[in-house]
Amino acid sequence: xxxxxxxxxxxxxxxALAVADREGLDAVTIRRVAQYHDVTPMALYRHFRDKEGxxxxxxxxxxxxxxxxxxxxxxxYAQMHDLLSGLVTTLSPHPNAAPLVFSRILxxxxxxxxxxxxxxxxxxxxMPVDQAAExxxxxxxxxxxxxxAEPGRGGGPEPDEADIEARKAALLALPExxxxxxxxxxxxxxxGASQEVYYRRGVDxxxxxxxxxxxxxxxxxx
Amino acid sequence: xxxxxxxxxxxxxxxALAVADREGLDAVTIRRVAQYHDVTPMALYRHFRDKEGxxxxxxxxxxxxxxxxxxxxxxxYAQMHDLLSGLVTTLSPHPNAAPLVFSRILxxxxxxxxxxxxxxxxxxxxMPVDQAAExxxxxxxxxxxxxxAEPGRGGGPEPDEADIEARKAALLALPExxxxxxxxxxxxxxxGASQEVYYRRGVDxxxxxxxxxxxxxxxxxx
DNA sequence: ACCTGAACACCGTTCAAGT
DNA sequence: ACCTGAACACCGTTCAAGT
Numbered sequence: 001x002x003x004x005x006x007x008x009x010x011x012x013x014x015x016a017l018a019v020a021d022r023e024g025l026d027a028v029t030i031r032r033v034a035q036y037h038d039v040t041p042m043a044l045y046r047h048f049r050d051k052e053g054x055x056x057x058x059x060x061x062x063x064x065x066x067x068x069x070x071x072x073x074x075x076x077y078a079q080m081h082d083l084l085s086g087l088v089t090t091l092s093p094h095p096n097a098a099p100l101v102f103s104r105i106l107x108x109x110x111x112x113x114x115x116x117x118x119x120x121x122x123x124x125x126x127m128p129v130d131q132a133a134e135x136x137x138x139x140x141x142x143x144x145x146x147x148x149a150e151p152g153r154g155g156g157p158e159p160d161e162a163d164i165e166a167r168k169a170a171l172l173a174l175p176e177x178x179x180x181x182x183x184x185x186x187x188x189x190x191x192g193a194s195q196e197v198y199y200r201r202g203v204d205x206x207x208x209x210x211x212x213x214x215x216x217x218x219x220x221x222x
Numbered sequence: 223x224x225x226x227x228x229x230x231x232x233x234x235x236x237x238a239l240a241v242a243d244r245e246g247l248d249a250v251t252i253r254r255v256a257q258y259h260d261v262t263p264m265a266l267y268r269h270f271r272d273k274e275g276x277x278x279x280x281x282x283x284x285x286x287x288x289x290x291x292x293x294x295x296x297x298x299y300a301q302m303h304d305l306l307s308g309l310v311t312t313l314s315p316h317p318n319a320a321p322l323v324f325s326r327i328l329x330x331x332x333x334x335x336x337x338x339x340x341x342x343x344x345x346x347x348x349m350p351v352d353q354a355a356e357x358x359x360x361x362x363x364x365x366x367x368x369x370x371a372e373p374g375r376g377g378g379p380e381p382d383e384a385d386i387e388a389r390k391a392a393l394l395a396l397p398e399x400x401x402x403x404x405x406x407x408x409x410x411x412x413x414g415a416s417q418e419v420y421y422r423r424g425v426d427x428x429x430x431x432x433x434x435x436x437x438x439x440x441x442x443x444x
Numbered sequence: 445a446c447c448t449g450a451a452c453a454c455c456g457t458t459c460a461a462g463t
Numbered sequence: 464a465c466c467t468g469a470a471c472a473c474c475g476t477t478c479a480a481g482t
Contacts, residue, residue: 005465041456049465053458099321102370106393106411112401117402129403131423132450133410137371138424145367148324149359171328179334181351189328190354191319201353201435202360209431212422235454250466262448263475267448273475448481449464462467 007037009047013057020058020096028054055100056108059106062097063110066090068117076124081207083117084143088199093146098147105140115140126214128214135213146202164190229259231269235279240316242280252276277322278330278389279428284319285332288312298346303429305339306365312419313369320369337362348436357435361428368424373414383417 015036019028030051032040036091048054067086069079091098105111122132152164168190174182194196237258248303251352252273256263266273270276289308313320327333337358344354374386398405414420 019375029454031454042468043457043466045457046465102321103365106389112396114403116401116404119407123403129407130410130415132403132406134414134420134423137373137411138368141367141371142364142428145324145358145363149327149363151359158311167328174334179338181345181354182334183337185341185351186354188352189359192356193352197435198356201356205360205428205431205435206364207356207431208434209427209429212430212434213405213427251473253473264449264477265447267476448465448479448482450478452477453475456472457470457471459469460467463465 007039007043007047009057011055012044012047013061015195016054017058017061017094017097017182021094024096025099034140052053055106056096058112060108061091061102062094062112063101066110066114068113076121077207077211080118080210081203083114083121084139084172084203084206085138085199087114088143088146088203091144091178092150092195092199095147095150095153098144101144102141105137121169122210125210131213135210139210142206143202146199150198151188152190227268227307229261229265231279234259234266234276235283238276239280239283239316239319243316244317247321250276276354278326280319281322281326282287282332283374284312284316285323285326285330285336288332288336290335293348298343299429299433302340302432303425305336305343306361306425309336309362310368310425313316313366313374314417314421315370317372317375320366324363327359331350344432347432359430361432364428365424368421372417372420373410374412406421 012033015033016028019032019036030044031041033054034044037043044054048057069082069086072079088172091101101111105115118136118139119129119132122135125128127135152167168186171182171186171189174183182189234255237255238250241258252266253263255276256266259265266276270279291304291308294301313323323333327329327337338359340361341351341354344357345351350355374389375381390408393404393408393411396405404411
C-alpha cells in the first residue's frame with residue numbers, strides 16, 4: 001500500500017512555480033500539477049481553495065524570500081536601494097510568475113511587510129503618508145514590471161537563443177528612416193547589457209525619481 | 223437571407239476589449255466573442271490567427287490611440303512628459319487589458335513608434351543608445367505597471383464600491399504595531415487621491431529618474 | 445471568401461463516495 | 464483527514480464541409 005499522505009502543500013507550490021518557470025503561466029494547471037504528484041486533480045482542493053489559491057501561495061513564497069534589511073543610520077534612499085534590489089533579485093529568476101505579484105502585494109503577509117518597510121523609508125524622507133502610499137505602490141509595481149520586461153524575454157515561456165536572435169533580426173529589418181534609434185539599439189533590446197546592470201539601473205531610476213518627489217513645484221513640464 | 227459578411231474585424235476587436243474591460247481578461251474567450259456576434263467560434267479564425275492574434279489586435283488598437291506629439295524646442299524631458307502622459311491616459315481606462323501590453327511594445331507598429339520616440343528623446347538628452355534602449359524599455363513597462371496597479375483595483379474584474387471598502391477594512395484591521403504606516407495610509411491604498419494626481423506623480427517619478435540617469439557615478443548607495 | 449458542424453484534447457470545479 | 468471517480472460546463476483548435 002502507498003503512504004497515507006500522498007501530497008504535501010509545499011511540494012505542490014514548488015511544482016507550480018517550476019512549471020511556471022519552465023513553460024509559462026498558462027501551463028500551470030491543476031490537472032498538470034496533480035499529475036506530477038501522481039494524484040487526482042481533486043486532491044489539490046484539500047490544500048488550496050482554488051487555482052487562485054495556488055498562485056497566492058506561490059507569490060507568498062516568493063515574496064517571503066525578499067530580505068528586509070536591518071534598519072541602520074544610512075540615509076533613507078540608501079536603505080531603499082537595498083530593499084528594492086532585494087526584491088528584483090528575488091523575482092528576476094521567475095519572470096513568468098512576476099505578473100501574479102501585482103494583485104498580491106497587499107494581500108500577502110510578506111507583501112505587506114515589504115510595503116510597510118517601503119512606506120516607512122519614504123516617511124523618513126519627510127514625505128507625507130498619503131503621497132508615500134502612492135509612491136510605494138507605484139514603485140513596487142514598477143519593479144515587478146522591470147522583471148516582466150527584462151530584455152531578451154517576450155513575456156511567454158523560456159526563450160532560447162534562436163528566439164532572441166529572431167527578435168533582434170526583426171528589429172534590424174525595420175525601415176531605418178522611420179526607426180533609426182530602434183535599429184541602432186536592436187542589440188540592446190534583444191539581449192541587452194548584463195542582468196546586473198539592467199536591474200541596478202532600473203532601481204536607480206526609481207530611487208532617483210523618489211528623491212525628486214519632495215519638491216512640490218512642477219519642475220518638469222517646461 | 224442574412225447579409226453575406228456577418229462579422230467585421232474591427233467590431234470583433236471592440237467586443238474583445240469591451241469584455242476585458244467589464245469582466246476581466248479571462249472572460250475574453252473566442253467562443254464568447256463569437257456569441258456576441260451571433261456567429262460560430264470558428265468564424266473568428268478567418269480574421270485572427272488564434273487567440274493571441276485577437277489580443278495583438280486589441281493592443282495594436284490601444285497603442286495606436288497614443289498621440290505622438292509634434293517635436294518642438296522645449297527640453298527633452300518636457301516632451302517626454304507629454305509623450306508618457308499620453309500613454310497612461312490612453313491605457314488607464316483599460317486596466318484589464320494593460321498586462322497584454324508588456325509583450326507587445328516591440329511587436330506592434332504603434333508600439334514601435336512610441337518606443338522610437340522615447341528613444342529619440344533620451345538620445346537627445348545625451349544618453350548613449352544602449353543605455354537609452356534599456357531606459358526606454360524600463361520606462362514604458364513601468365507606466366504599464368502604473369495602470370495595472372492603480373489604487374482601488376485588485377487586478378481582477380471591475381471592483382465596485384463594496385470591494386474597495388473591503389480592501390480598506392482589511393488594511394485597517396492589520397496589527398498597528400507591525401504595520402503602523404500601512405494602517406495610517408489605508409485610505410490612500412484603497413481609493414487614493416484623484417486619478418489625475420496619481421498619474422501625474424507616476425510620470426514625474428519616472429521622468430525625474432531619467433534626468434538623474436546621466437550622472438554615471440553612483441550617487442545612491444550611501 | 446466567409447462561415448458552419450462535428451470532433452478532439454484539454455480546462456476548473458461540484459458532488460458524492462471511498463478509506 | 465485525505466483522496467478518488469464520475470460528471471458538468473466550459474475552453475482553443477483541427478478538419479472537412481457547405482454556400
